[in-house]
Each structure stands twice: as structure tokens, then as C-alpha cells.
Amino acid sequence: MTGADMQVAMPAEDLEDLYxxxxxxxxxxxxxxxxxxxxxxxxxxxxxxxxQLLGKRLHDLLNTSGRIFYETHFAPLLRMQGFFNEVxxxxxxxxxxxxxxxxxxxxxxxxxxxxxxxRVTMFQAAERRRYERELVDARTAADAAGATIKSKLAFEQxxxxxxxxxxxxxGHDLRNPLASIAAAxxxxxxxKQTDRAIKVLDLMQxxxxxxxxxxxxxxxxxxxxxxxxxxxxxxxxxxEPLLRQVIEELRxxxxxxxxxxxxxxxxxxxxxxxxxxxLVSNLLGNALTxxxxxxxxxxxxxxxxxxxxxxxxxxGAPISSDAMTRLFQPFFTGEAGxxxxxxxxxxxxxxxxxRAHGGTITVSSDDKETCFTFVMPLD
Numbered sequence: 001m002t003g004a005d006m007q008v009a010m011p012a013e014d015l016e017d018l019y020x021x022x023x024x025x026x027x028x029x030x031x032x033x034x035x036x037x038x039x040x041x042x043x044x045x046x047x048x049x050x051x052q053l054l055g056k057r058l059h060d061l062l063n064t065s066g067r068i069f070y071e072t073h074f075a076p077l078l079r080m081q082g083f084f085n086e087v088x089x090x091x092x093x094x095x096x097x098x099x100x101x102x103x104x105x106x107x108x109x110x111x112x113x114x115x116x117x118x119r120v121t122m123f124q125a126a127e128r129r130r131y132e133r134e135l136v137d138a139r140t141a142a143d144a145a146g147a148t149i150k151s152k153l154a155f156e157q158x159x160x161x162x163x164x165x166x167x168x169x170x171g172h173d174l175r176n177p178l179a180s181i182a183a184a185x186x187x188x189x190x191x192k193q194t195d196r197a198i199k200v201l202d203l204m205q206x207x208x209x210x211x212x213x214x215x216x217x218x219x220x221x222x223x224x225x226x227x228x229x230x231x232x233x234x235x236x237x238x239x240e241p242l243l244r245q246v247i248e249e250l251r252x253x254x255x256x257x258x259x260x261x262x263x264x265x266x267x268x269x270x271x272x273x274x275x276x277x278x279l280v281s282n283l284l285g286n287a288l289t290x291x292x293x294x295x296x297x298x299x300x301x302x303x304x305x306x307x308x309x310x311x312x313x314x315x316g317a318p319i320s321s322d323a324m325t326r327l328f329q330p331f332f333t334g335e336a337g338x339x340x341x342x343x344x345x346x347x348x349x350x351x352x353x354x355r356a357h358g359g360t361i362t363v364s365s366d367d368k369e370t371c372f373t374f375v376m377p378l379d
Contacts, residue, residue: 047094
């Protein structure tokens with residue numbers, strides 16, 4: 001029998017069954033990141049019916065560390081090059097168990113460059129992760145076998161060194177590549193480019209601003225949890241130029257949003273201006289992300305009766321009473337409804353900066369507007 005005869009004799013492949021029951025998970029994402037199609041294999045792996053997965057974001061299926069990786073690596077890499085391969089992620093199943101997977105993704109775009117959807121393929125990686133952990137555990141056990149019991153002073157010194165090394169690695173390994181990307185984008189932006197290239201460069205600059213803020217928040221959160229706390233370098237200086245610079249950076253990354261600014265200072269203010277700028281960036285970025293897109297965000301800063309008073313207000317749906325009690329907790333990302341949800345550290349870091357200055361942040365929210373207010377004494 002010839003090869004042609006064998007092809008005729010074999011039954012036709014059921015493509016729908018091949019998709020639904022493939023030995024790997026498939027899902028497709030809309031441009032806003034929501035799931036529009038998922039196969040039975042992936043649904044079975046995590047124990048969630050396919051119809052319940054539709055409309056969710058891939059971000060919602062990840063654990064905390066996976067969400068951090070998603071925001072700082074996964075999403076920017078996909079936007080910049082249109083694909084990625086063998087990215088390690090941990091899905092969270094319906095029963096709470098962690099499902100290690102390796103993910104591949106590729107964007108599908110129209111002829112005019114518009115993003116149509118993103119296809120993601122996932123393979124279970126539990127055995128590979130276990131093998132890697134066994135190698136790490138074996139090396140740790142071998143090192144521990146030759147170690148002697150150390151004194152409390154030595155332990156505290158080791159802990160301090162680990163803290164500083166961890167923070168240094170985060171700062172170096174995350175900031176340096178980001179600085180290179182920002183510098184390259186600025187150089188290319190000064191040269192003649194096509195309209196499409198300009199849009200891509202603007203997107204890169206906006207991503208750099210957002211990722212830089214994420215890195216600042218992660219570093220500060222790590223310092224706080226590892227014992228360093230929020231450090232301040234207070235001195236009397238004029239605060240308005242820095243605040244306007246922060247506002248302009250956010251205007252650049254949100255070109256379609258209006259920001260109304262009022263600043264009235266009597267003179268220099270004794271504070272850590274960099275930290276106050278970070279606080280403003282986090283609060284203003286939160287307002288731009290969650291506020292009504294067709295209404296301006298209002299910013300006001302003034303010195304009044306021996307106090308620095310700063311508030312940021314935006315329109316839109318009010319914050320629920322449940323969310324209000326958890327706003328300043330780390331990794332709380334609020335209600336769904338935006339495709340730019342971050343790590344949930346911005347408001348937490350802002351509240352820690354306020355506390356370090358001897359100040360407070362309060363929030364009010366109703367059908368008219370949501371307003372965050374920072375008040376600190378002028379020493």
C-alpha cells in the first residue's frame with residue numbers, strides 16, 4: 001500500500017477534539033488581557049470550568065510571586081517583542097494548590113499592526129521544578145553538613161548581609177536594564193521615525209516609568225519586611241519643582257488624561273523630597289488608573305497652618321466599604337475593572353512614607369469623587 005493510499009484510509013483528525021483535549025493547555029487573550037477561549041485540558045488542570053474562566057485575566061490565575069513576574073517581565077516582554085518562550089509560572093487551582101507550568105505566548109496582529117489577540121500554550125512542569133528543587137536541596141544539605149552552630153551575633157550579621165545583598169541585587173539587576181531601555185528609547189525618539197515607531201517608543205517610555213515605580217515599591221517593601229524600614233534624608237528644600245516633574249512624567253505616560261494642578265507653598269519644606277515625590281507618584285498613578293477616564297484628576301498641594309496638605313481627587317465609581325478597610329495593605333489590588341492593575345504595593349508604600357514623615361494619609365469616596373489626602377507637620 002502506498003503512502004497516498006494510507007492517507008486516504010486513515011480517519012480524519014478531529015481538530016476540535018485536538019484543541020480541547022490536547023496534552024497541553026491553550027488559552028487566548030483579548031487585547032485587554034481577558035481570556036476569550038480556553039481548552040478543556042487547562043480547565044481540568046486547575047479545576048475551574050471553562051465558562052468561568054472566560055472574562056478573567058491570566059494575572060488572576062497566578063500566585064503572588066507569579067503576579068510580580070507577570071507585571072515586571074511577562075507583560076513588558078510580550079508588548080516589546082510580541083512573543084516569549086518557556087516562561088515559568090505558577091497557576092493557582094480552584095482548591096488552592098499550586099500548578100507549575102511553562103508558558104509560551106505569541107501575539108496575533110492585524111495588517112495595520114493592531115493587536116487582535118494573544119495565544120498562550122502551557123505545559124505542566126511539576127517534575128522539572130521538583131528536580132530543580134532536589135538539586136538545590138541536595139546542595140543545601142551538603143553545605144549544612146559541614147556547617148557548625150553559629151552564635152546569635154553571627155546569625156544577625158548573616159541576616160543583615162542577606163538583606164543588603166537582596167536589596168542590592170534587586171536594585172542593580174532590575175534598574176540597570178531598565179535604564180538602558182530608557183536611554184535607547186530617548187535616543188531613538190530624537191531621530192526621525194515613522195508614526196508607528198513613535199507610538200512604540202512612547203509605549204516603551206510609559207512602560208519604563210511604570211516599571212521604575214514598580215521597582216521602587218518592591219525595593220521599599222523588601223526593606224520594610226527585612227528590617228530596613230523606609231529610610232529618609234530630610235532637609236529643607238523647595239518641593240514644587242520636583243512635584244511638577246513627577247506630574248509631567250505621569251502626564252507623558254497617560255497622554256489621554258487631564259491633570260489639574262494647584263500648588264501653593266510658602267517656602268522650603270523640611271522633608272525627604274524624593275520620598276514625597278514617590279508618594280505623589282503612587283497616589284496620582286492610582287487615581288489615573290482607577291479614576292473615570294473622561295474626568296480630570298485634580299491635584300492640590302499647599303502649606304497651611306504649619307502643615308503640608310496634599311490631596312488628589314478623581315471621579316468614577318466609589319470605593320466599596322470592604323475595599324476601603326484594605327486599601328493600604330500590601331498586594332491589595334482593589335476591585336476589577338482596569339487592565340492596568342499593578343502589584344498592590346503603591347498605596348502601602350505611600351502610607352509608610354507618610355508615617356515616616358510623622359504624617360497620615362486618609363481617603364474619602366462617594367458617588368461624586370474619591371480623594372486621598374496626605375497631611376504632615378512642618379517641623
